[in-house]
Amino acid sequence: MEAGTIVGLLADPVRLKVVAALALGAGTLTDVAEASGLPLKDVALAARRLSRAGLVDRDGHALVLHADRFGEAARAAAATAPPAPQLSADPGQDAVLRAFVRDGRLISVPAQHSKRRVVLEHLVHVFEPGVRYPEREVNALLAAWHPDVAALRRYLVDEALLTRESGVYWRSGGYVEV
Template identity: 75%
Template sequence: MHAATIAGLLADPTRLKVVAALALGARTIEQVAEVTGLPLKDVALAARRLGRAGLVRRDRHELELLTERFGAAARAAAEAAPPPEPLSDDPAEDAVLSAFVRDGRLVSIPAQQSKRRIVLEHLVRVFDVGIRYPEREVNALLAVWHPDTAALRRYLVDEGLLTREAGLYWRSGGWVDV
């Protein structure tokens, strides 16, 4: 079964409630109806549809959620997904960035200075050259990357990638795409 098929099945609120009730321990149509507040008829129809899709095993009024099907679909989707676009043309830099940046967010700030520098040089590109930013705007841009904006701001200034004067920041280092 494809992950998209499962997502489509669970997009229906009734089927989602039935799956949730089964995942939490309900074992019969009556128990699912009681826990979800859904009419028996709606639970039976949802269970039938989930059963035809192979997500629920039904034996009279007994229901069993086949949880292994969800994991199998997730693994298959992950294997079929195209590899992520490299974050840098340099393989060494890309390895560092791939370790710390996921889905456009910084998962952690590297402790090692050399790795932190690579991440900061990548991150500083959100600031346009020649523009002065108030601290509030710097924080807003950095918050998109990581919640610890003060640490990122301090590291960027310490590394000479941003300069601060009179409460304004501007880009003063790093590579510039032209």
């Protein structure tokens, strides 16, 4: 079964409640109705649909959830998913960035200095060389990456990637594409 099919089935709140009740140990239509608070008729219709899809075995009033199908579908989807784009041409830097950057956002600031430096050198590219930025604009650009803009600002200045004077910042380090 494909992951998209499972997600489609579970997008219906009634079927989702039926699957949840089965996963928590309900074994009959009546048990599911009691556990989910759904009318027996709705449980029966949802069970029929889940059974046709192969997620549930139905024998009269007894129901069995095939929970293993969720994992199988997830593994199959992961195997066919396109590879994530490279964040750096350097394999070591790319590995660090993949660990800390998801969907264009910094999920956490690395504690280890060498890894933090890689992340900061990647992050500083949001600032154009030669452009001066007021602190408010720096905060707005950094907030798109991570909510702790003060820490990011401080790290960028401490690492000499940004320079600050009188509340105005400019890019002063990092690799520049020419």
